[in-house]
Amino acid sequence: xxxxxxxxxxxxxxxxxxxxxxxxxxxxxxxxxxxxxxxxxxxxxxxxxxxxxxxxxxxxxxxxxxxxxxxxxxxxxxxxxxxxxxxxxxxxxxxxxxxxxxxxxxxxxxxxxxxxxxxxxxxxxxxxxxxxxxxxxxxxxxxxxxxxxxxxxxxxxxxxxxxxxxxxxxxxxxxxxxxxxxxxxxxxxxxxxxxxxxxxxxxxxxxxxxxxxxxxxxxxxxxxxxxxxxxxxxxxxxxxxxxxxxxxxxxxxxxxxxxxxxxxxxxxxxxxxxxxxxxxxxxxxxxxxxxxxxxxxxxxxxxxx
Numbered sequence: 001x002x003x004x005x006x007x008x009x010x011x012x013x014x015x016x017x018x019x020x021x022x023x024x025x026x027x028x029x030x031x032x033x034x035x036x037x038x039x040x041x042x043x044x045x046x047x048x049x050x051x052x053x054x055x056x057x058x059x060x061x062x063x064x065x066x067x068x069x070x071x072x073x074x075x076x077x078x079x080x081x082x083x084x085x086x087x088x089x090x091x092x093x094x095x096x097x098x099x100x101x102x103x104x105x106x107x108x109x110x111x112x113x114x115x116x117x118x119x120x121x122x123x124x125x126x127x128x129x130x131x132x133x134x135x136x137x138x139x140x141x142x143x144x145x146x147x148x149x150x151x152x153x154x155x156x157x158x159x160x161x162x163x164x165x166x167x168x169x170x171x172x173x174x175x176x177x178x179x180x181x182x183x184x185x186x187x188x189x190x191x192x193x194x195x196x197x198x199x200x201x202x203x204x205x206x207x208x209x210x211x212x213x214x215x216x217x218x219x220x221x222x223x224x225x226x227x228x229x230x231x232x233x234x235x236x237x238x239x240x241x242x243x244x245x246x247x248x249x250x251x252x253x254x255x256x257x258x259x260x261x262x263x264x265x266x267x268x269x270x271x272x273x274x275x276x277x278x279x280x281x282x283x284x285x286x287x288x289x290x291x292x293x294x295x296x297x298x299x300x301x302x303x304x305x
Contacts, residue, residue: 021084022077024131027297029076032120033069035289036113039282040065042214044264046222046245047271048282055268056233056277060110068113071106075099075117076124083125084132089153096121115181115229115283120290122146122154122185127294137298139197142291143188154186181228181283189287191225196288203255212255215264217288219254221281222246229279238276245270 040062043050054061079095099117104110126145127137135141184191199220203213223246230239245267254260271277 018081021081021128021132025077025080025084025128028080028124028127028131028294029073031290031293031297032076032124033073035120035286035293036069036072036116038214038289039286040069042211042218042285044261044268045218045278045282046242046264046268047275047277048279056272056275060107060112064107064110065112067106068103068110071102072099072113072117075102076120079121080124080128083128086129086149087125089150089157092121092125092150093157115280116286118181119185119189119283119287122150123189123287123290123294125150127298131298137294139193139291139295142294143193146185146188151186151188154182157182181280189284191221191284192288192291195224196221196284197291200288200292208255214285214289215260216250216254218281218285219246219249221284221288222278223250225280225284227278227280229277234274234276238274241274242271242276242278 039045040049041051043052045055047056049055049057049060049062049065051062075095075098079092079099082091082095096117099121100114103113103117123142123146126142126149129145129149130137130141196217200213200217203216204210208216223243227239227242230242234241249260249263249267252263257263
């Protein structure tokens with residue numbers, strides 16, 4: 001059964017329960033889109049598209065990203081509903097494939113959000129699952145649901161794809177034996193919950209603005225994760241360069257450094273010159289922002305439906 005058909009069947013069979021689930025799913029979808037928009041408008045992000053410029057890309061711009069975002073507005077609601085219904089992984093996968101097809105149609109074949117469709121989709125499903133059962137949404141419950149409900153299927157899925165049909169990022173992951181988004185998801189997204197989210201929360205506790213916290217969060221991710229987009233564009237030398245640049249920036253205090261903006265803008269131009277684009281870090285930043293928003297909104301227990 002296709003993913004959309006599954007969501008519609010569940011709504012028909014449980015109309016009373018689905019009213020509350022739809023409300024929760026709609027809020028989850030709003031947070032997902034808001035988080036992707038926050039990533040887009042954040043500037044400077046070395047090598048990446050923003051409202052200011054196209055970074056290292058000649059085939060996409062902010063308008064292309066906005067068309068992509070608009071095409072995904074129903075996807076996150078649908079996958080949150082599927083997660084709430086305890087759908088098997090193949091249902092979530094079908095919803096993601098359909099969302100990717102709509103994205104490519106909206107962008108005229110440009111891959112703007114393939115990684116985000118996967119990462120935020122899985123997190124939306126996990127949030128829907130937790131909240132539909134009246135659980136308090138915490139980092140622990142989100143991770144546990146990802147691992148217990150879909151972890152094994154994700155691991156199998158990541159090992160059985162034919163490389164000729166993989167995206168550039170996934171091909172790079174295979175070539176360089178790098179951990180991709182699927183392995184991350186199967187482990188409960190350690191880069192989000194153990195690295196990026198604590199960095200974001202720490203900056204906010206220090207009374208930093210959300211904007212500054214997001215910059216530091218992005219560089220923290222770039223300094224540590226195996227970004228398959230960087231592998232694809234620059235190989236091992238490219239990812240080493242990006243990691244060193246990010247580690248140097250954070251080692252100098254990140255955005256607490258009075259010269260931080262000048263340093264990041266210079267880094268941005270250097271990435272453009274090398275055609276480097278840390279799209280994986282961008283996806284994980286958006287996912288981190290999404291988790292942060294969900295934790296703020298859904299921090300109190302809810303009645304079991």
